[in-house]
Amino acid sequence: MRVLFVASEAHPLIKTGGLGDVCGGLPAALRARGCDARVLLPAYRDAVTHAGDLKPVARLELPRLAAPVTLLEGVLPGARVKFWLVHFPPAYDRPGNPYLNAHGHAWHDNAARFALLARAAALVALGRAGLEWRPDIVHCHDWQTGLAPALLAQESPRPATVFTIHNLSYQGLFPHETFTALDLPPRLWSHEALEFHGQLAFIKGGLVFADRLTAVSPTYAREIRTPEHGHGLEGLLRHRAKYLKGILNGIDDKIWNPARDMHLAKRYSARHLGAKAANKAALQLEFGLPDDPAVPLIGMVGRLVHQKGVDLVLDALPRLMEMPLQLAILGTGDAGYETALRAAAARYRGRLAVRIGYDEALAHRVEGGGDIFLMPSRFEPCGLNQLYSLRYGTVPIVRHVGGLADTVIDATPGNLKAGAATGFVFGAPEPRALTAAVGRALALYRDRRSWNRLARAGMRRDFSWRHSAAEYLELYAGLVRAKSPRHGRSTGKSGRAKIKTGNRG
Numbered sequence: 001m002r003v004l005f006v007a008s009e010a011h012p013l014i015k016t017g018g019l020g021d022v023c024g025g026l027p028a029a030l031r032a033r034g035c036d037a038r039v040l041l042p043a044y045r046d047a048v049t050h051a052g053d054l055k056p057v058a059r060l061e062l063p064r065l066a067a068p069v070t071l072l073e074g075v076l077p078g079a080r081v082k083f084w085l086v087h088f089p090p091a092y093d094r095p096g097n098p099y100l101n102a103h104g105h106a107w108h109d110n111a112a113r114f115a116l117l118a119r120a121a122a123l124v125a126l127g128r129a130g131l132e133w134r135p136d137i138v139h140c141h142d143w144q145t146g147l148a149p150a151l152l153a154q155e156s157p158r159p160a161t162v163f164t165i166h167n168l169s170y171q172g173l174f175p176h177e178t179f180t181a182l183d184l185p186p187r188l189w190s191h192e193a194l195e196f197h198g199q200l201a202f203i204k205g206g207l208v209f210a211d212r213l214t215a216v217s218p219t220y221a222r223e224i225r226t227p228e229h230g231h232g233l234e235g236l237l238r239h240r241a242k243y244l245k246g247i248l249n250g251i252d253d254k255i256w257n258p259a260r261d262m263h264l265a266k267r268y269s270a271r272h273l274g275a276k277a278a279n280k281a282a283l284q285l286e287f288g289l290p291d292d293p294a295v296p297l298i299g300m301v302g303r304l305v306h307q308k309g310v311d312l313v314l315d316a317l318p319r320l321m322e323m324p325l326q327l328a329i330l331g332t333g334d335a336g337y338e339t340a341l342r343a344a345a346a347r348y349r350g351r352l353a354v355r356i357g358y359d360e361a362l363a364h365r366v367e368g369g370g371d372i373f374l375m376p377s378r379f380e381p382c383g384l385n386q387l388y389s390l391r392y393g394t395v396p397i398v399r400h401v402g403g404l405a406d407t408v409i410d411a412t413p414g415n416l417k418a419g420a421a422t423g424f425v426f427g428a429p430e431p432r433a434l435t436a437a438v439g440r441a442l443a444l445y446r447d448r449r450s451w452n453r454l455a456r457a458g459m460r461r462d463f464s465w466r467h468s469a470a471e472y473l474e475l476y477a478g479l480v481r482a483k484s485p486r487h488g489r490s491t492g493k494s495g496r497a498k499i500k501t502g503n504r505g
C-alpha cells in the first residue's frame, strides 16, 4: 500500500500544533506496519532548515509560475519516512509561521501558496511529477490541502482520496476573485463544490470531493454534524455521514515518554512516580514560582485562541488564585490573550507564571513537572496534550467535548473505586464549572494514595498509534478494494450528488 500524505505541517520539520504531531507520527506508525507512507509538504524555510540532507528529485510542470517548482527529497529525522518538499521560494522561503506574518496576520498569498501544494500533490498522485512512485491513496489534512481532492476528482484514473478533519473552524475562506485568480476549473464554483456563502472555501474541496472523510475523534465526528460544532458545514457533513469516520489520534511514544524524555530533569515511569518531584521543582524554578513540593502545580500548554478556553481561565482567575495552587502557562496566539495573561501574571506573582512563546522542550517539562494539566477547551477535535498528560501521570482537567470526552474518564466516586478514573471532566463552558473541577482535583490531591492511583491509571492507558494506525490501514484497504476493477465500483461513488451545505441545507 502506497499512501501520500499531503499536509501543511509535519513534526519535526514544521509544527504549530497537533496537526504537525499527527502528520509526523502517523506516517511513521504506518510505515512500521508495512505501509509505504510518504509526506508532501511546502518547503518553508524552517522545514528546509530542519530537514537534514535534501536532494532535488523532480521538476514540476506548473503553468503560469514565475519560477520553477522542484521537489526536494529527504527522510524525516528519527523516522524512516520519505518526504518531498515543494520548493518554490517565492511562496515558501519566508521566516516564521507557515500561515501568519510577523504581525500575526495571514500571509497575503496563502490561497496561492496552498493551491500550489494541492497542484503539486495532484501531479505526484497522477504520476506526472517524474517520480518512480505513485500512491494508491492520497491522504490530505485540513483546509490547506482541500483543493487536492477537488482537483483529483476531475481526473480519471486517479488514486483514492482521504481527507482528515483536524479542525473544522479553519476553512480557508477567500473571495470569489481568488477563485478566478487561481484558475480553478469554473465548474468548481458552485455551492455543491467549493463555494460557501459566496466565498471560496478550500476545506470544501476535501469535504465534498474526498472519497472518505475522517475526523480525529469519534465524538468530534458526531459533533461536526450539529449546528453547534459544524461551523455552517453540518449539512454537508450529514450528507456525507456514510463516508465519515472518527479515528482517534495516537501519540508518538518515542517522543512523548517520561521514561525516555531527554527534556526532563529526571526521567520516570508509573512505578517510580516519586521521581516526578524533581521535575516539579525544576519547573517551579524555571517559571519563577516558589519551590514548594506540597502545593499542586497546574500546567497549561497550547495555542492561545478562543477554542482553548483561554477566556474561561482568565475569568476564573480571581477564584482560582484564592485556592492553594500554582498555575504555569506556556502558549502563544491571539495578542489580546497574550496581553491579558501577562498582566494577570504580574498581578498574581508567585502563583501564576506565564511564558508567551513556542517552546517544544518547555512543553515537555510542563508535562513532566506539573501535577495537573488544564485543558478547558470550548471545542477540541482530538487534543494531544491531554494524551501526553495521561502518559506523564499529570492528571488532566478537561471539558467534556470532542476528543477530550473520548479520552479522559472523570474521577467520580464510582470510577475512582473501580480504578477507571483518569482525570477530571466538567461540562458547562463556564468559569464556575472550571473552578469546581479544579476544586475537586485539589481535594483528591490531598489524599496522596488516591492521587497516585489516579495518575497511574492514566499512565497505563495505551494511546499509542497502535490502534489508530490499524484503523487507517483498514480504511485504506477498503478504498483500494472498492476501486479495484474486480469489484466493478469506483471510489467516485461517494454520495457527492445533490449536496446541500451548511445552514443553507
Ligand code: ADP
Residues within 6 Å of the ligand: 016, 017, 018, 019, 021, 301, 302, 303, 330, 331, 332, 357, 358, 359, 360, 361, 363, 382, 383, 384, 385, 386
Ligand atoms: P492543537 O492542535 O489544537 O493546537 P493539540 O493538543 O492537538 O492542540 O496539540 C498541540 C501540540 O502543540 C502539542 O504537541 C503541544 O505540546 C504543542 N504546543 C502548542 N503550543 C505550544 C507552545 N506554545 N510551545 C510548545 N508546544 C506547543
Ligand code: GLC
Residues within 6 Å of the ligand: 017, 018, 019, 022, 166, 167, 216, 249, 380, 381, 382, 383, 384, 403
Ligand atoms: C487540531 C485540533 C486538535 C487535534 C489536532 C491534531 O489542531 O485542534 O484537537 O488534536 O488538530 O489532530
